[in-house]
Amino acid sequence: MTDSSRIEISGEGLRCADVIRVARRSAWADLAPDAVERATRGYELAVELGAKRAVYGRTTGVGANRHTVVDAETADRHGLRLLRSHAGGTGDPLPGDVVRATMVIRLNQLAAAGSGVHPRLLRALETALRVGALPLVHSRGAIGTGDLTALAEIALTLADELPWAAGALDPVPVSPGDALAFISSNAATLAEAVLAWHDLTRLLAASHVVTALTFCALSGSTEAYSERVHQARPHPGAIRCAAELRRLLATADGLPPGRRLQDPFGLRAFPQVQGPALEAAENVERVLGIDLNAAAENPLIDVETEQAYHHGQFSTAHVALAFDHLRAALHHVAELSTARLGDLVEPDLSGLPAFLAEGPAGSSGIMILEYVAHDALGTLRHAASPVTLGTAVISRGLEDHASFSTHAVRSTVAATAAYRTVLACELLGAVRALRMAGTRLPATPLREALRLAEHALPHIAEDHPLSSEITLAEQLLDRLATL
The missing domain is CATH 1.10.275.10 (Fumarase/aspartase (N-terminal domain))
Incomplete structure (x- = not known):
């Protein structure tokens, strides 16, 4: 409106x-x-x-x-x-x-x-x-x-x-x-690029919340997110990610103790994997900010010098390469999400029944979510392939290079949709595990996240189709991003 x-x-x-x-x-x-x-x-x-x-x-x-x-x-x-x-x-x-x-x-x-x-x-x-x-x-x-x-x-x-x-x-x-x-x-490509960047950055924000919910469901160790740890290897994205997790998990009494000496990589290495994606998204925003305000027409009619300059500013290699990098980083992030989903259905890590099943012996619980998540991850993997390895020679050989930035952006749209499904599957698993265990979350924004999730997602103990709940979880991610 x-x-x-x-x-x-x-x-x-x-x-x-x-x-x-x-x-x-x-x-x-x-x-x-x-x-x-x-x-x-x-x-x-x-x-x-x-x-x-x-x-x-x-x-x-x-x-x-x-x-x-x-x-x-x-x-x-x-x-x-x-x-x-x-x-x-x-x-x-x-x-x-x-x-x-x-x-x-x-x-x-x-x-x-x-x-x-x-x-x-x-x-x-x-x-x-x-x-x-x-x-x-x-x-x-x-x-x-x-x-x-x-x-x-x-x-x-x-x-x-x-x-x-x-x-x-x-x-x-x-x-x-x-x-x-x-x-x-390249205004149309930039338009799709800005929208793709926006939607993906919201998902990356939501991933902090979903990971923190999984962390609580698995009683993870917060040592991996310590400020001291990340000062020792100060990559900006990892520092930012670890700080977000501390904000979501820490109360006035500090961070909760963990159940294990060391957690699986899905929790322990999350800042190191999420960090590059955050940095890649920031770089995309920087590149787009330049092109949104550029007088890049060929020829450039320059009032100051009163000249017309013929040039190659129509090339959008910066945009194409920035999005290729972003998708590659996103693939690593999505891999960790599927790994955490695997941790949630493992009794040795969750302390709960296999596949978070609540019905009679042999019930499958959320087993199928792993299949759905890995299907989406496969789609993301293909979308993450770099488009900048190809080119085109057209117009009788005069125009002998192309960045295919339009395709880099559209591949990012496809990758974002796939990651939304991956993250939604993890969210369903984390919320189910927290409900089953009766876990009380710390008085941080994470408690509000769980309240929103419990309101939006039904809790049905017996085996049942999960398709509608995956859709609801996908829709909920945008709200979680604001927390």
């Missing part, structure tokens, strides 16, 4: 959290007046430069047609021809939140005033976001060198050449130089 909260769009300072708020409709975008003034100067300079020299995409074709000069007699229609030829996307339509994120990111990039696009296109994007008008944008057509198909579809929708998916605006004229200036961006 939209509220009155506004985020100023100025071409700088846009954060991932701001994009999330606009995309998921808790805020709207408000274009700064000086951003329009800068865009106007950039547009006027681009027109002036195009009258004096060759400017890629404005006075020439694109790709391998870079040296082909646009026919003066048809130059006024060059922009629309370029958009029509590039609006070849296919596949499923992008969800509404992705399209809104794409629009606000592109608006902010254009506000950075390096494109030379006509300022009326900035106003059109701002208006569309405010009134809820959404273009129909297809998902397939990008390889990490510019979201040409998606942005061409948005531009043609603004020009009233393609139908709106929701709402509508009055048609916006497209100047001859506007086409490449508008579509020379």
